[in-house]
Amino acid sequence: MTTHSAPYKPMLTTIGLMSGTSLDGVDAAILVTDGVQVERHGPSLTQPYPPATRTMLRSLLDKAARLDAQDPQVLAASHAVTQCHAQAVAALCAQAGGLLPDLIGFHGQTILHQPGRTWQIGDATALSAQTNTPVVHDFRSADVQAGGEGAPLAPLYHAALLQGQKRPVAVLNIGGVANLTYLDPSGTVLACDTGPGNALLDDWTYQHTGQTYDKDGALALSGTMNKAVLAQLMDHPFFTQSLPKSLDRLSFHKGLEHVSSLSAADGAATLAAFTAQAVASTQLPHPPEAWFVCGGGRHNPAIMAALRRCLSGTIQPVEVLGWDGDALEAECFGFLAARSLRGLPLSLPGTTGVKTPTTGGRLSCANLVPQRLLPCAALMVQATNQPPG
Ligand SMILES: Nc1ncnc2c1ncn2[C@@H]1O[C@H](COP(=O)(O)OP(=O)(O)OP(=O)(O)O)[C@@H](O)[C@H]1O
Numbered sequence: 001m002t003t004h005s006a007p008y009k010p011m012l013t014t015i016g017l018m019s020g021t022s023l024d025g026v027d028a029a030i031l032v033t034d035g036v037q038v039e040r041h042g043p044s045l046t047q048p049y050p051p052a053t054r055t056m057l058r059s060l061l062d063k064a065a066r067l068d069a070q071d072p073q074v075l076a077a078s079h080a081v082t083q084c085h086a087q088a089v090a091a092l093c094a095q096a097g098g099l100l101p102d103l104i105g106f107h108g109q110t111i112l113h114q115p116g117r118t119w120q121i122g123d124a125t126a127l128s129a130q131t132n133t134p135v136v137h138d139f140r141s142a143d144v145q146a147g148g149e150g151a152p153l154a155p156l157y158h159a160a161l162l163q164g165q166k167r168p169v170a171v172l173n174i175g176g177v178a179n180l181t182y183l184d185p186s187g188t189v190l191a192c193d194t195g196p197g198n199a200l201l202d203d204w205t206y207q208h209t210g211q212t213y214d215k216d217g218a219l220a221l222s223g224t225m226n227k228a229v230l231a232q233l234m235d236h237p238f239f240t241q242s243l244p245k246s247l248d249r250l251s252f253h254k255g256l257e258h259v260s261s262l263s264a265a266d267g268a269a270t271l272a273a274f275t276a277q278a279v280a281s282t283q284l285p286h287p288p289e290a291w292f293v294c295g296g297g298r299h300n301p302a303i304m305a306a307l308r309r310c311l312s313g314t315i316q317p318v319e320v321l322g323w324d325g326d327a328l329e330a331e332c333f334g335f336l337a338a339r340s341l342r343g344l345p346l347s348l349p350g351t352t353g354v355k356t357p358t359t360g361g362r363l364s365c366a367n368l369v370p371q372r373l374l375p376c377a378a379l380m381v382q383a384t385n386q387p388p389g
């Protein structure tokens with residue numbers, strides 16, 4: 001008979017799925033975690049949205065506030081989103097040698113995010129059935145119902161990974177929208193969306209070149225930032241609001257009018273500077289000594305150079321820590337799915353403005369055979385018997 005000296009600690013092999021505000025596709029990542037410890041980051045991939053899905057989603061953003069969940073356009077988009085997520089899971093499982101994950105964390109596609117309302121589409125029950133896996137979804141509603149912004153939710157994952165790093169330290173995610181996590185010397189976690197990430201620059205680049213983004217910052221690097229226009233862009237009420245605060249993808253799109261008189265290159269340079277200036281305007285208790293940057297914006301040298309001009313402290317991609325900056329937000333939803341099963345908070349007053357630390361997420365198990373729930377059940381039982389240390 002084998003004797004075990006260490007207590008049994010269930011860890012789940014999760015797949016986290018995030019389809020961001022850039023509408024480029026679905027990021028999928030494997031993470032082995034119990035929602036507190038992270039044992040292993042696995043492989044990851046991006047499943048691009050087909051052009052027709054991208055077009056459908058882009059047009060939905062403009063009118064989502066006037067539609068309800070049963071609207072045929074919403075149902076069609078939700079179906080397309082779900083299919084792309086199922087393909088992402090299948091491709092990742094194949095890449096991982098035929099993996100059958102224990103749990104999926106499915107963020108869904110945000111089509112609306114306003115004070116008091118956040119809306120992610122995608123059918124968790126259908127995804128559970130297609131992947132033969134329990135799925136946690138609807139991560140943001142409970143936070144909004146408890147008075148929070150519903151975003152950002154990555155901070156507790158960033159904070160778990162930052163354990164042992166010198167503080168004050170920040171993780172900056174530059175996706176369609178940009179958001180930061182700040183860890184104070186005392187260990188307090190603060191967070192917020194900072195302003196535009198890549199979304200404005202993507203739209204500007206598309207208008208002027210037909211390309212979906214400014215690859216390697218080539219357009220922005222060929223232009224000159226216009227200080228007067230940058231000042232107009234920064235004259236937005238969001239920048240005087242105190243933390244925590246969050247944004248919709250379209251929150252700054254009126255700003256494109258200010259840029260419209262500029263050449264394609266100068267407009268791109270000014271928008272890259274806007275992303276960085278917005279980060280620098282965030283009121284933090286202490287300037288971070290180190291900034292670790294994730295999300296697609298870290299691939300844009302014009303944005304990275306603008307950040308280095310505006311911020312003190314070192315500014316490096318998260319890869320210097322051994323993390324995968326394209327997979328981090330997807331991994332986060334595997335981590336939060338495990339936390340959800342344990343009833344642990346997904347958000348704190350300092351991260352979303354929620355009144356008290358709040359859990360969230362809902363579990364969908366389609367018609368799974370009971371054995372498929374055993375790993376999740378083991379984690380839930382452990383959580384009931386042993387509160388986390
Ligand atoms: N080589 C590159 N050069 C310049 N920009 C790049 C490059 N690669 C990616 N990007 C930018 O990154 C964007 C995608 O970023 P990311 O995948 O982090 O966004 P997301 O997941 O949709 O965002 P969010 O964090 O808002 O949910 C692209 O739209 C593009 O603007």
Ligand SMILES: CC(=O)N[C@H]1[C@@H]2OC[C@@H](O2)[C@@H](O)[C@@H]1O[C@H](C)C(=O)O
Pocket residue numbers: 018020021110113118150151152153154155175176177178179193246247329
């Ligand atoms: C409502 C919503 O989907 N927000 C996204 C978006 O993309 C970046 C930023 O805006 C952030 O607030 C959030 O995503 C990350 C994963 C988060 O919740 O931390």
